[in-house]
Amino acid sequence: MKPMQINRDVFQAIADPTRRAILTLIAAQAMTPNAIAAHFESSRQAVSKHIMILAECRLVKQEKMGREIYYHLNPKQMKIIDNWLKPFRQMWEDRFDRLNDVLTKLKTKQK
Secondary structure, three states: OOOOOOOOOHHHHHOOHHHHHHHHHHHHOOEOHHHHHOOOOOOHHHHHHHHHHHHHOOOEEEEEEOOEEEEEEOHHHHHHHHHHHHHHHHHHHHHHHHHHHHHHHHHHHHO
C-alpha cells in the first residue's frame, strides 16, 4: 500500500507557529537546517519536518553549497498570502480612515 500523499497549501504551512518562526529566521538570511534547529527547543528531526512542509509548499527554496544545504525564503510564494490578505487590509484601512474622520470632526467640534 502506498503512503497517503498530503497536498498542503501555503495557509496550512503557515498555520503552525514553528513554521512561521522558521520563515522569519530565513527571511533575514539563508540558513542550514542545523542553524535553524539551534533556535528551537524541539529536536532536529522535528525542525526538519517543518522545513520539509515549507519546502513542499514552496515557501522555502534550498541551495546546496558544498556539503551544506541552505534554505532561503521564496518571496514569490509568499505573494499568495499577501494577495489573500489584500482585501482585508483594504477593509481595515478604510475603517481606520473613517474612524479618523469621525475623531477629527469630534475634535474640531470641541474647540
